Amino acid sequence: MTLATAPGKIILVGEHAVVYGRPAIAVPVWETVATARISTAPVGSGLIGVATDLGRTIRLGEAGDEEPLALVARLTLAQLGLSSNPDWQIEVSSQIPIASGLGSGAALSAALVRAIYAHVGQAVTPEAVSTLVYESERLYHGTPSGIDNTVIAHGKPIWFVKGEAPVPFVPTVPFTIVIADSGIGAPTKETVGDVRRSWLAEPARYAAYFDEIQAIVERVQIAMERDALTELGELFDENQTILAELGVSSAPLERLIEAARAAGALGAKLSGGGRGGNVIALVSPETAAAVMEQVTSAGAKRVIITTVGTADSPNA
């Protein structure tokens, strides 16, 4: 039996603008992971996928490319020069909430790629994992920037610009964020499509928003290098203001953000596609508990706390 995992992820700053070539920063969330386990199956059974959480069994070797896991398995097996329908059972499971900005699809695909490589005793680079996972991301998201597959494949914080080599980094001093899930499912494809329509209607106005976001992302990187947490929080708030102007915030997300700030968070913003999904709040050890409590009272369905920059990842 071979087992591989991949973390969830969260975007710190730069979502949406990243689709238009601006930088973004994303971090892995090792508190919530996806897992793939491969065992050899009886001869003639072919490649069977068992999604334990969904109670679904899929004949991966025979499924079409519209099935993301079948696509990833087929591409990975082809990359390794193996038969597309080996007699294996692959069990996939995930703790990562679906369609909420934590990269659930990319993490499942990444765990699957790693498990296939491990099962045949081959090493795999984060870049190779990322490239394979990107193909499945296209099914979920349309034309994704590639940030999800990149951060999840690397398992480290990354500075990301579409089409450029990502820069993994570790912040000088770890910091803690609370991730509060609104419980509202909002497909990224829709918010990305809405922003695209607005940008096409008013290109100059939207390009200016994207430039402002770029300036924030650059200042965030500097703040992380200097351990300037107060400034980092303010930059979260500034990024949120622009995301609201882009039209991707919503009343439930604003309630969570306000609750986090009122409970002493240094800053808070939505993360990912927006409208639903998560908000993130920068917290200190003194404020973490109050922020978690207040966002729960304000409607958060799930709260995760993660420290960015500790070497807790298997790939660190």
Ligand code: PMV
């Ligand atoms: O909703 P998420 O966390 O998967 O992130 C979407 C990020 C966007 O910038 C809105 C889209 C993209 O492809 O980068």
